[in-house]
Amino acid sequence: MAESIVEVRSLSKSFGAVNALQDVSFAIGKGEVFTLLGPSGCGKSTTLRIVAGLEDASGGEVRLNGRTIFSAEEHINLPPEKRNMGMVFQSYAIWPHMTVAENVAYPLKLRRLPRAEIRERVMTALRLVDLEAQADRDAPKLSGGQQQRVALARALVYEPEVLLLDEPLSNLDVKLREQMRFELKVLQQRLGLTLIYVTHDQSEALSLSDRIAVMSQGRVEQIGAPDELYDRPRTEFVRDFLGKTVTLPGRIGAVNGASARVVLNGGAGDLVCTAPPGMAVPASGSDVKVAIRPERIALSLAGPGGDNRLSGRVETVLYQGDRTECAVRVGGSLITVYGPPEARTMRDRDVGLVLAPEALTLWPK
Ligand SMILES: Nc1ncnc2c1ncn2[C@@H]1O[C@H](COP(=O)(O)OP(=O)(O)OP(=O)(O)O)[C@@H](O)[C@H]1O
Ligand SMILES: [Mg+2]
Known part of the structure; x- marks a missing residue:
């Protein structure tokens, strides 16, 4: 694998008596789709939130391009807006009182970019997700799949180095989910995006990922390419979770x-x-x-x-x-x-x- 963009070393996290993460480690290369897969409560979102800087870990490190952005031991914790990572949540988190274009423009306004540049980048991002024509519509009036794409455009608009996606398709119905899965893969390949993808859906993980980390009870059970995990699982848990x-x-x-x-x-x-x-x-x-x-x-x-x-x-x-x-x-x-x-x-x-x-x-x- 080429040099890693994101490296997670030995993360641990407890919420009171709950051990949410124990010794979670992985490294992701540029242009890779890396998925955290596992049942509800296994620690997928917690891991992603620590990588994003929305949560701090009790132990371990996160590195971005070789630079330490989080270290429990050294008390380093770079704030989320300085990490150059885009995040898409399950709930889309679309701002209801804004139009589609205003939603997508928001991260650029926060970064105080000039107006003309904002408009241009917003339209480019909307074109990527095929929503140019809906730019001036009220965001909440769009369909689920369209709102999902607004959230994706908003995460892409400032060209983050890494996109973090937490169950981004799970609010959609089955047909739309499969269509969006396909569109996401096409977009990822076209732009060479680096993704950390979280899901509990094994077929989504198998079809989208270059590599998968299967998690159970706060630990990584096995990391590997989809076919490697499917054909040569090391534990019964991995075997049965994948199919x-x-x-x-x-x-x-x-x-x-x-x-x-x-x-x-x-x-x-x-x-x-x-x-x-x-x-x-x-x-x-x-x-x-x-x-x-x-x-x-x-x-x-x-x-x-x-x-x-x-x-x-x-x-x-x-x-x-x-x-x-x-x-x-x-x-x-x-x-x-x-x-x-x-x-x-x-x-x-x-x-x-x-x-x-x-x-x-x-x-x-
Ligand atoms: N803010 C919190 N306070 C207390 N416990 C928490 C908090 N966030 C997560 N947990 C606990 O940590 C564990 C891991 O949670 P996490 O949200 O990472 O799971 P997940 O794998 O994303 O699950 P799901 O598929 O349901 O989203 C769970 O036991 C959860 O109850
Ligand atoms: Mg979760």
């Missing part, structure tokens, strides 16, 4: 280096699996769980035979248009498999399941 997982209980049979044959419970068959990085293959006879993402299981009408094939019976089908979600009984387990749309007629049928060997991972019981 659906099928797990099958079993016992280790023959071990061969980093892989082992797992005999599934209930006579469901056996599978060859590798342990996740950093975890040793448990000894023969240990109880384990085998995990796989549902889309890595192929449904076939041919019977079993060959490695990593299991047989099962379709118990329930949920037709979704582009695919059919099937609940398949395999031994004692009922697992979710995504079949083709035509699988909607397969209820009560015996099927074969082919599990992609490279997608199988081994977990402690």
Whole structure:
């Protein structure tokens, strides 16, 4: 990674007895979209607010372009307006008594820029978010998506080095959210913006980010590229937060280096699996769980035979248009498999399941 723009070192924060953050560290490169992802209360907004200077931490440091802008130990705390960061909140925080253009002009007025320059920069920012035509309308009379874009234009107008976005799309309905997600990505790529993005929505995080930090209870669980976290999660928390997982209980049979044959419970068959990085293959006879993402299981009408094939019976089908979600009984387990749309007629049928060997991972019981 190129030189980092923002570096967060070992942040901790407590609110009375609540430990909101513990030892949170990450570094972000120029032009990167870095997302803090995690469930409600895990400390995402607190981290972002500390980076913005809206909150101080109990311990740790924040650096911007190599310069310390916050340090608990050295009592350094640069005020937010001197950090050159733009911030967009979930609630948009649009000023209701102003027009669209006045809203966007506000940060420039605070910085006492000449009037002509303000007008020009405001129109440029509004053009970026496709709201030029609405410049003189009253801001609160716009739709949710348009107000969202006003908030974005207001954060972009003074060309901050880093944009901080705290659940900026969560007030929008599903369709609009997906459209705005796409527009945000296009804008980010076009302008080479550096973003710290906060969300609890895994699909938003996977689709927008270059890297994600998954947080739980005030700590960073894992940092990595979206596909790295999705395919090679280091903890069950990360695995399950990022998507659906099928797990099958079993016992280790023959071990061969980093892989082992797992005999599934209930006579469901056996599978060859590798342990996740950093975890040793448990000894023969240990109880384990085998995990796989549902889309890595192929449904076939041919019977079993060959490695990593299991047989099962379709118990329930949920037709979704582009695919059919099937609940398949395999031994004692009922697992979710995504079949083709035509699988909607397969209820009560015996099927074969082919599990992609490279997608199988081994977990402690
Ligand atoms: N001003 C405050 N006073 C007391 N406790 C706070 C304050 N702000 C946050 N907390 C607590 O700190 C923890 C982290 O809060 P934070 O707002 O960072 O979570 P979050 O990950 O942004 O959650 P959400 O997804 O719900 O926005 C929570 O337990 C929260 O209750
Ligand atoms: Mg929050």
